[in-house]
Amino acid sequence: MAAKNFLKSKGLDWEEVRVDLDPKARERMLALARRTSVPQIFVGDVHVGGYDDMVALNRAGKFDALLGDAGASP
Template structure:
């Protein structure tokens, strides 16, 4: 998950993932400009968070929650694809 320090949606995303008992790798784009460029290249977006499950780009917090509400997030975690 690509994040920055002053991002309420990043905190919300991490709280949601924590509530599911999940672990993640956090990449701070505010401390490493090269990582920000990498995020933009991978996600095509400049906002954070940008969430990936494996190689699958989920999107931001709202995208992740919409996928969860639609029943698609948990299967993705199990390797079933988006």
């Protein structure tokens, strides 16, 4: 919920993939992120990490730049 609230606060849309309900999606997440925890956040093709990683990028002033590079749709 924290990640969703963060994205909402920035006025962003996102696609949620339920890896708990879709084994193939879980396999893709593991292959791309190499992590089993959720959420795993991607901006375009860039793996950001989890919520804490996304917030750290934002605090460092790098999240908005990443959004611009990816067309502003995580």
